[in-house]
Amino acid sequence: MIPLVKPVFNDKNAILAHVEKVLDSGMIAEGDQVYEFERQFKKLFGIENGVSTSSGTAALDIIYLHAGIGPGDEVISTAMTAEPTNTAILRTGATVVFADVGKDDGLLSAEGIIAKITPRTKAICVVHYAGYVCDLSPILELIKDLDIVLIEDCAHALGAKYKGVSVGQYGDYGIFSFQAIKHMTTVDGGFLSFKESAWEIDLKKIRWFGLEKGVARQDNRITTLGSKYNLNNLNASIGLEQLKSVKSNISAYISNATIFNERFTGKTYVRPASINTNSTPSFWIYSLLAKDSEKLIAYLNDSGVGASKLHTPNHLHPIFGAQSQIMKNLDLFYSELVHLPVGPWVSHDHANFIAEKIMSFYD
């Protein structure tokens, strides 16, 4: 089976050697490896302000604590995402308000968002779902005079760009994930990008129980609620090795997706999910829109291809209390959706084989 997603380690021996060095040093908690990883990650992806975290979910929790989102507030989000995007909102006590997505790209847009803005709206969380990039300029324009925080969930979109600049650089905050199956894994880990450099002190306090690192415990006085959200030197040392191949791995995702885009354009029964012209997606998983998607998925699975819809649209989870919400476009998008594997483990021959199989299904 060609899996849809999987962890990628280009140089396991280098990782093992680096991890061993850190274990032997005794310095396994947050320390130099973490800070060096942060420096290199920001430089590589052109991220101005950022801190590492223990996970993408931790980064979301930090953001909502920092932004002061809580009971009585509404956060506009998308149901077309992995659950952590939205469970993080519930933990604050705020209400998740799902806006509909584009039927051809599965992404939030200014048009979908505007219908859901109320005086209670305190934040909007957009998701660059599957590595396809939301059209951010109209969204920024929409909220420019409103007291609404914009969060970009970039967990699927490492290396993706909007108008030539990394995703996560447009919102007030952005998050990335280094969980097992994302573009780059540190086994677990995450990253939080943010707009104002002055926020760094408080964000770091929230990351560490509300305490300021470097100040002696007896002299520390907690004024900001925090928790334990930090990356550690072990995961960071894995990350430092992974950064050496992350750009070439992302290129592999993109080049396989480019093959699919070419093969599926102009066809009768299938079409590529649409791509915003201002954007360069990083295609964590490829989104094909297909007639008889369920049957096509079964056929591909029988042919050894790990195709799937992967996620459950989040409004179907009773915990969001939103079962009755009408998501006309999302339902259309999801009914046609077939995710295809495009990661570095997929060769160009594999990609062409997958494309052939799909075309033969409709013959």
Ligand SMILES: *Cc1c(COP(=O)(O)O)cnc(C)c1O
């Ligand atoms: C993976 C993921 C997260 C959470 O990241 P973790 O590192 O697993 O906590 C958040 N949002 C989306 C869209 C994700 O896919």
